[in-house]
Every structure is written in structure tokens, then in C-alpha cells.
Amino acid sequence: MRATLPVVVEELLSEIASTCRDLAKVPDELLLALKFLFGPSAVQALDLVDRHSVTRISSPSGRIVYQVLGSSGKVYTCFASCHYCSCPAFTFSVLRKSDSLLCKHLLATYLSLAMGVCQDLSVSNKQLAGILLAQEDPEG
Template identity: 75%
Template sequence: MAVALPEVVEELLSEMAAAVRDSARIPDELLLSLEFVFGSSAIQALDLVDRESVTLISSPSGRRVYQVLGSSGKTYTCLASCHYCSCPAFSFSVLRKSDSLLCKHLLAIYLSQLLRNCQQLHVSDKQLTDLLMEDTRRIKGAAGTWTSKTEA
């Protein structure tokens, strides 16, 4: 079951997709709206899209996961179906503080989809499982490190 974005975001992305279909570009007023809703994350997400940093990884079973090469050089795993990203900004700004709707990586995914600027990688089900398990271990390791630092 997919989790819905707030209506204003859905509408904005829908208008942007229509503009791209009609004229192959996003009008300035929609870019300004994007920046109004997402702040500096909008510009950063557009930069990630321009750098072709978004990859859709799919398997024969239909599983789909995205990886975004962040501006820091780290790769983050994202699940667009439930609006999840493995980056620290998502954990802090979206989940803990609730002061952002999405991190720049998730926004880059949505923008790359509508701009049709998403890299594609097809892997076996086992490869995708291994990738997700590796990512889970990395996240747990980072969380353990973070927890021990805050307890000290």
C-alpha cells in the first residue's frame, strides 16, 4: 500500500509532470512553488537530478528500490512507495522534527521520474535482497554508533 504525499505536493508534482509532457520543461512559476514548499531542498534535489544521481533498481519479482548518490558522495537507499530514505536528514528533519515533508533524495526521485531522468538497473531478486540487507546492517551500525555517542 503506497503512502500518499500531502495534497499540495501531489498537485505540484502533477502540474510539473503535465508541463514536462506539454513543453519538455518546468516553468519558472512551478520551480518557485517547488522552492516555496521544500525550501533549499528543492534546489539540491534538482541538482541531484541534473547530475543523474538517481537510480531505480528493480528485480524480476517487481520489487523496486531507489539509490541516490548524495552530494556528499554517499549513496542512500530510498523506498518511494512509503517515502523512506536512509539519509540522516530524513531521520532528523522528516521523522524527528517533522519540519520537512521529504529529504532532498526523495524529492530528487520524484523529480527524476517526471523528468524521465532516472537511471535504470535490473538485478536478480537475490542481488536486491543482498543490497537491502547490506544497507540495513549499515544503518543499524550507524544507529548504534550514534546512540553510544549520545549516551556518553
């Protein structure tokens, strides 16, 4: 079962996806809506999208995770199916304080998917397990 975002966020992402298919850009009114909902994280997430920092990693098992190269150069793992990111900001602002819906990495993941600019990488099941365990794969 897939966890859902608040309806307003789901609708905004859907509208961004639809507009990007038609116009190949995000109109100002949708950018303002993003800024209204997510504050400064929206601008930071859009910067990550512009830098093509989001990679969808899939394996033969059908599992999919996302890795986002953060602005600090550190890579964070995101799970879109349950709205989770491994970054400290997610733990603090989303989980502990509940003052944000998403961190910039997770928002960048959703925006990259909506805008069709997510990088794709296929790996073996063993390599994906290594990524999830944050271990370096001895074969790679």
C-alpha cells in the first residue's frame, strides 16, 4: 500500500506533471504555489532538479529507491513510496518537529518525477542491497 501526500500536494504535483508535458516548463503560478506550500525548501528543491541531482535506482526485483546528490555533496536515499529521506533535515523538521511536509531532497524527487527529468540507473539486486545498507559494493 502506497502512502499518500496531502491532497493539495498531490494535485500540485499532478498539475506540474501535466503542464511540463504540454509546455516543457513550470508556469510561475505553480512555482508560487510550491513556494507557498514548502517555503525555502521549494527553491532549494528546484535547484536540485535543475542540477539533475535525482537518480531513480531500480533492480530486477522491482524495488525502486531514489538517490539525491545534496547541495553539500552528500548523497541521500529517498523512498517515494513512504515519503522518507535519510537526511538529518527530514528527521528533525518532518519527523520530530512536524513543521515541514517534506525535506528538499524528497521534494526534489517528486518534482524530478513530475517534470520527467529524473536520471535512471538499473542495478543488480545485490548492488541495491548494498546501497540500502550504505555499504560499498565489492564488485563495483
